[in-house]
Amino acid sequence: xxxxxxxxxxxxxxxxxxxxxxxxxxxxxxxxxxxxxxxxxxxxxxxxxxxxxxxxxxxxxxxxxxxxxxxxxxxxxxxxxxxxxxxxxxxxxxxxxxxxxxxxxxxxxxxxxxxxxxxxxxxxxxxxxxxxxxxxxxxxxxxxxxxxxxxxxxxxxxxxxxxxxxxxxxxxxxxxxxxxxxxxxxxxxxxxxxxxxxxxxxxxxxxxxxxxxxxxxxxxxxxxxxxxxx
Numbered sequence: 001x002x003x004x005x006x007x008x009x010x011x012x013x014x015x016x017x018x019x020x021x022x023x024x025x026x027x028x029x030x031x032x033x034x035x036x037x038x039x040x041x042x043x044x045x046x047x048x049x050x051x052x053x054x055x056x057x058x059x060x061x062x063x064x065x066x067x068x069x070x071x072x073x074x075x076x077x078x079x080x081x082x083x084x085x086x087x088x089x090x091x092x093x094x095x096x097x098x099x100x101x102x103x104x105x106x107x108x109x110x111x112x113x114x115x116x117x118x119x120x121x122x123x124x125x126x127x128x129x130x131x132x133x134x135x136x137x138x139x140x141x142x143x144x145x146x147x148x149x150x151x152x153x154x155x156x157x158x159x160x161x162x163x164x165x166x167x168x169x170x171x172x173x174x175x176x177x178x179x180x181x182x183x184x185x186x187x188x189x190x191x192x193x194x195x196x197x198x199x200x201x202x203x204x205x206x207x208x209x210x211x212x213x214x215x216x217x218x219x220x221x222x223x224x225x226x227x228x229x230x
Contacts (some may be wrong), residue, residue, distance in 0.1 A: 022222065035053045038119055108134045124225065128225060148178065157184065
C-alpha cells in the first residue's frame with residue numbers, strides 16, 4: 001500500500017473543502033496524469049503541479065479569482081509542510097513519504113492494480129486518500145498468483161491496459177477469472193488492444209467484467225472505488 005504524503009493529502013483535503021469531493025478527486029487525478037503520472041516528491045515538484053496541471057484541470061470548474069486564491073493558499077500550505085519536514089540524517093537518503101505513516105482507514109477499499117508501472121495505483125491513492133483506498137500494484141504473473149491465492153482477495157482487481165504488465169492478456173484474464181464471484185474485475189483502457197483482449201476473454205468465460213473506456217474520463221473509475229469504499 002502507498003503511504004500518503006502529507007503535502008498531497010493537504011492539497012486533496014483543501015480541494016475537497018472548496019469543491020465537491022468527486023470533482024476535487026477527478027481534477028487531482030487528471031493533474032497527476034498530465035504531470036507524467038508519478039506524484040511529485042519535492043517541494044518544487046508539488047508547486048509545479050499546483051501552478052500548472054491542477055490549475056488547468058480546475059480552470060473550467062472555478063471562478064478565475066477564486067482559483068487563483070485557492071492555488072496561492074495551497075502553495076503557502078505546501079511550503080509550510082516542507083519547512084517542517086525533518087532534515088535527512090547524515091549519510092542516509094530517505095524519501096519524504098517515509099515521514100508520515102498513514103494507517104488504512106476502516107472504510108478504505110483494497111484495490112489490486114495489474115500494471116507495468118506504479119503510476120495508476122499512486123494516482124488513485126493521491127486522488128482518493130488513504131481513508132478511501134489502499135492501492136497496490138502487481139507487475140508479474142508470480143505476484144498475481146501469490147496475491148490472488150491469499151484470503152481475502154481484494155474486492156477490486158484493476159487491469160491497467162494503458163501501462164499493461166508484462167503478462168499476456170489471455171493469461172491475466174485466466175488468472176483473475178478465478179477470483180471470488182463478488183470480486184469486481186475492472187479494465188482501465190478497455191478501448192485499447194490489451195484491455196479488449198482481457199475483456200473478451202472474461203466475456204467468453206462468462207465472468208463479469210467492468211470495462212472502463214478512457215474516453216469517458218476518470219469519473220467512472222473513481223465512482224467504482226468510492227462505491228466499494230462506502
